[in-house]
Amino acid sequence: MAWYDEAVFYHIYPLGLSGAPAQNEKGDIVHRLRDMEPWIDHIKEIGCNALYIGPLFESVGHGYETTDYRTLDRRLGDNGDLKHFVDACHEKGVKVIFDGVFNHTGRDFFAFQDLKENRENSRYKDWYCNVNFWGNNEYNDGFSYDNWGGYNLLVKLNQRNPEVKDYIYDVIRFWISEFDIDGIRLDAADVLDFDFMKGMRQVADGAKADFWLMGEVIHGDYSRWVNTDTLHSVTNYNLNKALWSGCNDHNFFEVAHTVKRLYDMGGGQYQNMKLYNFADNHDVERIVNRLQNKDHFEVVHTLMYTLPGVPSIYYGSEFGIEGKKERGSDASLRPCLDLADYADALEKNPYTILIARLGKFRQGSKALSYGEYRELLLTNRQYAYLRSYEGEDVIAAVNNDEEDVTISIPYSGSRESFTGLLSGETYEAEGGKIQLPLKACKSDILF
Numbered sequence: 001m002a003w004y005d006e007a008v009f010y011h012i013y014p015l016g017l018s019g020a021p022a023q024n025e026k027g028d029i030v031h032r033l034r035d036m037e038p039w040i041d042h043i044k045e046i047g048c049n050a051l052y053i054g055p056l057f058e059s060v061g062h063g064y065e066t067t068d069y070r071t072l073d074r075r076l077g078d079n080g081d082l083k084h085f086v087d088a089c090h091e092k093g094v095k096v097i098f099d100g101v102f103n104h105t106g107r108d109f110f111a112f113q114d115l116k117e118n119r120e121n122s123r124y125k126d127w128y129c130n131v132n133f134w135g136n137n138e139y140n141d142g143f144s145y146d147n148w149g150g151y152n153l154l155v156k157l158n159q160r161n162p163e164v165k166d167y168i169y170d171v172i173r174f175w176i177s178e179f180d181i182d183g184i185r186l187d188a189a190d191v192l193d194f195d196f197m198k199g200m201r202q203v204a205d206g207a208k209a210d211f212w213l214m215g216e217v218i219h220g221d222y223s224r225w226v227n228t229d230t231l232h233s234v235t236n237y238n239l240n241k242a243l244w245s246g247c248n249d250h251n252f253f254e255v256a257h258t259v260k261r262l263y264d265m266g267g268g269q270y271q272n273m274k275l276y277n278f279a280d281n282h283d284v285e286r287i288v289n290r291l292q293n294k295d296h297f298e299v300v301h302t303l304m305y306t307l308p309g310v311p312s313i314y315y316g317s318e319f320g321i322e323g324k325k326e327r328g329s330d331a332s333l334r335p336c337l338d339l340a341d342y343a344d345a346l347e348k349n350p351y352t353i354l355i356a357r358l359g360k361f362r363q364g365s366k367a368l369s370y371g372e373y374r375e376l377l378l379t380n381r382q383y384a385y386l387r388s389y390e391g392e393d394v395i396a397a398v399n400n401d402e403e404d405v406t407i408s409i410p411y412s413g414s415r416e417s418f419t420g421l422l423s424g425e426t427y428e429a430e431g432g433k434i435q436l437p438l439k440a441c442k443s444d445i446l447f
Contacts, residue, residue: 050096286323
């Protein structure tokens with residue numbers, strides 16, 4: 001058992017949260033990361049014990065066009081600020097993982113600058129993929145190259161080059177030795193070279209015990225990435241889509257089918273496919289904007305916290321804030337927030353109260369971290385399942401209908417009664433059934 005097996009994550013996009021300028025003008029260092037330290041207490045208060053933060057390192061704009069892997073972006077502060085921030089997290093019992101942008105660099109990265117200056121004579125010309133000195137691009141470089149996503153701002157690294165591998169592996173060792181981080185989220189892992197990731201796993205395993213590698217993967221068979229040789233986990237975009245569309249379409253069969261598909265990917269063991277579950281993040285619209293009926297917020301998060309996987313909350317969503325992609329921009333998904341504006345959220349904001357209750361319960365439940373999953377009841381509008389581990393039985397039940405219902409949940413375990421986490425009511429297990437009333441667009445967790 002490792003720390004990440006019982007993790008409840010909070011996700012921060014620091015350039016947005018801190019209100020940093022959209023462009024790095026390479027001026028004076030501004031210590032915005034120091035001002036973010038009060039968020040650590042907030043993270044703990046809402047039941048999270050791990051933080052995914054990034055991108056962090058020097059770049060020209062949104063952070064994913066890295067220019068220096070060893071220096072905190074001057075818009076956030078200096079390396080001393082980052083070390084202090086991670087230390088403060090650890091003192092509060094919060095693990096920390098950084099964003100690792102290793103598929104591509106920015107154009108201001110030293111190797112690309114040397115390539116621009118020396119062209120065919122650059123010792124770094126093989127650091128990048130398919131450099132063509134007969135080509136050109138919109139920057140009028142007089143050569144072309146592979147990029148990520150069609151953006152020449154993001155120059156694709158040649159991950160099969162031994163020098164590139166050694167460079168990135170040394171960066172990982174530096175992050176561990178300098179900042180004592182606990183893991184890395186690999187940006188664009190779905191296009192990273194597999195041998196490159198296998199080498200990274202060996203470096204990580206040798207550098208720090210229980211170091212977690214989690215990759216950004218959108219589609220595909222997740223077991224290609226999640227295995228004993230490559231990564232520990234990937235982003236569960238399959239479940240993310242099912243969570244909101246299953247509510248919008250009143251179709252819990254989509255959620256249950258997705259869980260079954262992930263079970264099959266794991267070779268029949270959910271523990272083999274412990275994925276990073278999320279309702280929203282810095283690249284997709286806020287969950288309250290995805291939902292046609294915002295009352296389904298509770299249902300979505302009950303599912304996310306109780307289904308197999310590692311749950312994560314994206315900063316601000318615990319307050320129910322909105323955010324949509326607008327004219328191709330992600331800016332509204334990555335807003336600047338003042339924690340003081342939400343000082344009473346744990347007493348008055350129903351979204352925050354729910355997230356805190358789910359997070360704290362999740363941390364105290366071995367069944368939700370390690371338990372096998374068994375479907376108990378499934379219709380288009382109601383869904384119940386059991387998570388069981390070493391004598392602990394937890395039953396989650398959700399209702400996406402706009403009407404109140406009472407469901408009859410089959411139960412063959414040893415428990416005679418359960419308490420509803422969200423309702424506070426006691427329910428008897430009689431004759432192999434539990435009669436559970438659920439309000440419209442509500443849920444309960446029986447323990």
